[in-house]
Amino acid sequence: MLLRHAKSDWADAQTPDARRPLSRDGRDACVLVAEHFAAERLAPDLILCSSALRTRQTVQRIAAALPPDVPVLTEDRLYLAGPDELLGRLREVDDGVPNLLLVGHNPGIHALAVGLLAQADRARIPTFPTAALAVLELGTRRWAELGPASTRFGSFVTPRGLRHAS
Template identity: 90%
Template sequence: MLLRHAKSDWADAETPDAERPLSRDGREACKLVAEHIGVERLAPDLILCSSALRTRQTLQRIAAALPPEVPVLTEDRLYLAGPDELLARLREVDDGVPNILLLGHNPGIHALAVGLLPPPDRVKISTFPTAALAVLDLGTRRWAELGPASTRFGSFVTPRGLRHAL
């Protein structure tokens, strides 16, 4: 599962990028995503989260929809990481961990999602707005083998799409 952080607040231009909090719209989007995660019974066995405040706050706001005992690793290396860095991190995961939620930033999270899909499925994720969630199914049982076109498309939702579904 690949989740982009929810919309952040740009009201204070003095706030360093890594310390920008969620906006009101971002907090509302988290409610929709959390509800979707609960309805779909998406349950990660490990959460990898960027250290930025907006990603940590996104995770806090969807936490009630996730298993309470799921380990969370908050890592500086995921902050604004590109697709190669994100892929390298996923390849380090132990094969005994079947489901991961990776919470990060664009453009890296979008490029990773598209790059992991075979060409016909790439058009299903043409953009990756804030609080969008892509679910991809591994084509392999080994994280170390994760690579270009190695997954199958599962689903892709955005807050806007979830709002319209209500």
């Protein structure tokens, strides 16, 4: 599962990027995403989260819809990471972790999502707006074998789509 952080607050231009909190719209989007996690019974066994405040707050705001004991690893190296860095991190995941949630940033999260899909499925994720969630199904049992076109498209939702669906 790949989740882009919810919308952040740009009200104070002096706030360093890594310390920008979620905006009101971002907090509202987290409610929709949490409801989707619960309705679809999406249950990660591990969460990898960028160290940025907005990603950590996104995880906190959807936490009630997640398993209560799911480990959350907050990592500096995921902050604004590109697709190659994100893929490298995913390849390090222990094979005993079947379901993983990665919470990160664009453009890396979008590039990773489409890069993991077969060419025919890439158009199913044309953009990756804030609080969008892509669910991809591994075509391998080993994280170390994750690579281009190694997953199958599961689903892709955005807060706007979830709002219109309810």
